[in-house]
Amino acid sequence: MLLADFIRDGAARLEKLYPSPEARGLVLMLCRELLGVTNYTHVVEPRTAVPEERLPELEAALARLCAGEPIQYVLGVAEFCDRRFVVGPGVLVPRPETELLVAEAVRTLQEMELDRAPRVLDLCTGSGCIAWSIALDIRDAEVIGVDVSETALDYARKQFPQGPSFIQADVLDTEQAFPYGPFDLVVSNPPYVLERERTQMRPNVLDWEPDLALFVPDDDPLRFYRAVARWAQRFLRPGGVGLVEINEALGPETAEVFRAAGFKNVRNLPDFYQKDRFVRFQTPDNQAINN
Ligand SMILES: C[S@@+](CC[C@H](N)C(=O)[O-])C[C@H]1O[C@@H](n2cnc3c(N)ncnc32)[C@H](O)[C@@H]1O
Structure with a gap:
């Protein structure tokens, strides 16, 4: 042929x-x-x-x-931040907008000008695309990725030969023992699609990518951000920075979660289309928030 x-x-x-x-x-x-x-x-x-x-x-x-299977599953790889990540059923295909979060994370760590290895926590790590990209861009960074899904963690652990540590934990269980802090940076791209937004989604996402990675209940869409705020209160060092990807429809509400939790310099950051897509926040200098 x-x-x-x-x-x-x-x-x-x-x-x-x-x-x-x-x-x-x-x-x-x-x-x-x-x-x-x-x-x-x-x-x-x-x-x-x-x-x-x-x-x-x-x-x-x-x-x-x-x-209807996503091409990344068919080929077994997804391009992200100029690298190829192994993906397949059970793990979210990394999205282009998440590359902006990585760029902001890398810039933030560089601007910290630390005289020691930066320490980074990636909550809801999935394929590990954020954790690995930071670890490979900031060569001596110590990165820990957390996810509840063992399937996702299996992918995360096998991406490249040496880098982040990946730990299974439920991010919504915010008071659990976690003997790895403190961190300079906490990043997260948690599930944030509302159940009622299903109707706007394409079958190649809905029928193939894991619901666990995508959806939150309509009556509690910010549950993961409250959880990330709590992890950041417990494990971000004074002056440390947090960065989360968010639902573009909930920019001000998501920023408010971090303000209410006591963080400073809380602001929305835009994506390629100038939509609110990220929230950046910071622990006050000289003071961890651990209430
Ligand atoms: C939107 S995906 C993000 C994956 C990856 N960080 C990325 O940017 O492509 C959200 C991830 O959260 C994980 N997740 C869902 N509920 C969780 C929970 N309660 N605790 C920890 N991880 C959870 C899912 O398994 C999924 O890997």
Whole structure:
């Protein structure tokens, strides 16, 4: 089969689920990853054929895409902060906006100009994409990632050879013993999608990515932020910084959780589209909040 035909037919099949440019983009990505061709090989070398023996693998991958499975699960990898993370069913695919949180975290740690290794706590770590990116960008950083899901932690632990420690714990259990603090930075991208927002979500997310990673009850959408605030009260050092990703519809309310918990310099930070997407907060200098 000609590569050009596979791309044309594959894109046509995927158009039942995705807008046309996205459908084509997904097939091109499949071919790039599985065959090592470029996005334009089939144009500049139109006689290029898909090797016979690779066809079953490509067809199987295309069938998974047509069933709505995210391409990152099909390929087993997701790009994040210029690195490739292993992902699959049971762990959230890292999102581009979370790269902004990592950039802010790295900038914050650099600006601290510590004369020792910075210490970072990542709550709700999932694939470990935040924890690993910070650990690999700030070479001597000591990073601990926490998640309740053993499946997610299995992915987090195998991303790269050496780096963060990953610990299983329920972040909502805020008074548990945790003998690892204090930290200079607490980061978190917790579940924050409201149950009632399900209707606006696409099937490739809803049917495939774990509910545990996404949803919070409509009547208690800020539960994870209250929990993160409590972890930060207990384990952030005086002058330490917190950074959380948030639901864009709840910017002021989420910031208020951290103000009410006694943090200073609490502010919303925007994403690529100028929407409230993060909250940054700080422990008062000379004073841990441990009430
Ligand atoms: C939005 S995902 C974020 C994953 C990753 N940090 C990222 O940015 O891609 C939220 C994560 O919170 C975890 N989680 C859900 N409930 C939790 C709980 N009670 N305690 C700890 N982790 C929890 C999920 O397993 C999931 O990995």
